[in-house]
Amino acid sequence: MTADKPLRADAQRNREALLAKAREVFDAGDFFDLRFDDFARLAGVGTGTLYRHFPTREALAEAVYHGEVATLCDRARRLQATLPAAEALAAFLRGMVDHIHAHQGLARTLATLMADRSGALAEGSRALEQAVTDLVATAVRDGAVRDDVDAGAVMMALHGISAAHDRPDWRAEADDVITLVLDGLRRPL
Amino acid sequence: MTADKPLRADAQRNREALLAKAREVFDAGDFFDLRFDDFARLAGVGTGTLYRHFPTREALAEAVYHGEVATLCDRARRLQATLPAAEALAAFLRGMVDHIHAHQGLARTLATLMADRSGALAEGSRALEQAVTDLVATAVRDGAVRDDVDAGAVMMALHGISAAHDRPDWRAEADDVITLVLDGLRRPL
């Protein structure tokens, strides 16, 4: 699944160009004011090429999203290897908020596109979800976190954070959500 | 703002017809497979009429959403009047999950449409947010809930719940999120 087909050199180059430009435009938040065809020009390829590589806006978003997820998963692994479980989890969640905050436009664009059609991102987040599940499971094993709540709930909360991009006081509220989740997890009730 | 203009009788009728059909189609989840023009026919009016009443899909969604919000706010008020603050809050949040669960398709459709363009729903949710803020504030005054976390965080969590509609184990996870939020709120740390 990583190396589907040995892409030809120029195809590879174009694909990169498209992804690079996509990240740029996503981040600037200008993606929706842009005709998809024009985006092709902007990236320096023809429309045909754009559509061959990414049949829809969503497909393009998914590809970009993959990169993001990979980065985050790396972070998760590194934290898990160097910190006690509970701290790793906390650090990861806090870090997520930082990350999203640092890439507002991108997060917003991805959230919007993903909402459009179900599961488009579900596939892409699988890895992220696995990382979160691992973090929680380890913390549970350590006895630092209750065991009667599924890690999926944490994913849901994260989903809420990134989906609620347009709230005026986003940063503070996002931090509060993490606080609630972490404190809620701690209490075995 | 409630009675902008005394609408003519037939206009009123058409508007109702559109809203009724919209609720129906939203709930069935078929809204996105439908050309907006065709939706007009389905509701028994011409395209012009549809567009005059609701210039965009989002406008239509917002109108439907208003009804939902009103229902929920009523519930909030009734709970607040009859239960101790903490219980009212808990009951309301649990009830939200029930409500969303009972109107899956509608919630999904609304979430998708709202994600599309910022603040479209922000305006509509104002009342809902106020209700939640009141519930939380009362509970804080009762000393049942910590005071260092904004009610906005609860809204964000709710947002996550309704936005994450396509998760296979939605119901259980949604309940878990509420559990986390409630337990997190309880702990003054």
Place this chain on the structure above:
DNA sequence: CAAAATATGGAGGTCATCTCCATTTGTCAA
């Protein structure tokens, strides 16, 4: 009841999306 005001509906213009294929570019064997 006539005139004024308001609302209707659907034909047709506009414009983004996507397809298609003649041409170009890259690859590989000899």
Place this chain on the structure above:
DNA sequence: TTGACAAATGGAGATGACCTCCATATTTTG
């Protein structure tokens, strides 16, 4: 290197959804 085959390109044009416009119909008002 070169020829031949495969892979990829790009942009012109078909397609179809969205929205506007206005001649006609309906309601209200005096």
